[in-house]
Amino acid sequence: MKTPVSILLLLASLSAFLVALLHVAIVFIGRKGYGYFGAAQLIPLVDKGSPWPAVITFALAGIFAVCGLYGLSGAGFLPHLPLLRLGLIVIGAVFTLRGLALVREIPKVIRHSAALPGRELVFSSVSLIVGLFYLTGILLGWRELV
Numbered sequence: 001m002k003t004p005v006s007i008l009l010l011l012a013s014l015s016a017f018l019v020a021l022l023h024v025a026i027v028f029i030g031r032k033g034y035g036y037f038g039a040a041q042l043i044p045l046v047d048k049g050s051p052w053p054a055v056i057t058f059a060l061a062g063i064f065a066v067c068g069l070y071g072l073s074g075a076g077f078l079p080h081l082p083l084l085r086l087g088l089i090v091i092g093a094v095f096t097l098r099g100l101a102l103v104r105e106i107p108k109v110i111r112h113s114a115a116l117p118g119r120e121l122v123f124s125s126v127s128l129i130v131g132l133f134y135l136t137g138i139l140l141g142w143r144e145l146v
Contacts (some may be wrong), residue, residue, distance in 0.1 A: 005137050005141030006141075009071045010071065010073075011133050012091075012095075012134045013071025013072045015017055015046070015130040015142070016064050016065070016091075020067075021061075023058070023060050023061035027053070027057050028102040031046045035056075038132050039057075054139075071091075072085045089134075089135070092134030092137075093131070093135070095127050095130045095134060096131030096134075098131070099125065099127035100128065101126065102121065
């Protein structure tokens with residue numbers, strides 16, 4: 001049934017799955033992917049052939065996939081997962097906190113005091129929106145999400 005709760009959590013879930021897929025793609029793109037998406041510190045390890053960048057990135061992809069599963073569960077597309085309410089709150093809070101980087105990024109862009117790639121604003125904005133989808137969904141659907 002399409003309710004505001006299910007739509008918000010479905011959108012949040014799909015976003016989390018897209019982020020998970022992006023992380024998988026980064027592994028296959030290699031050094032340019034790590035550099036573009038803000039993990040330049042892993043490039044020397046990639047260049048040395050270390051498995052650690054891939055392990056770390058696949059682990060992150062798995063975490064984002066779990067976030068997506070929790071969103072689908074909250075939206076009613078999957079059975080209720082353990083600690084559903086708490087899980088959705090934590091996921092929403094983490095995405096929102098990452099998105100609040102905008103608070104320090106926007107003044108930098110306005111002052112031109114630091115070189116800040118525009119993509120950083122996009123990453124922060126998307127994180128904030130996804131986090132707010134999770135948090136709004138859990139707040140609106142609190143009684144349903146037992």
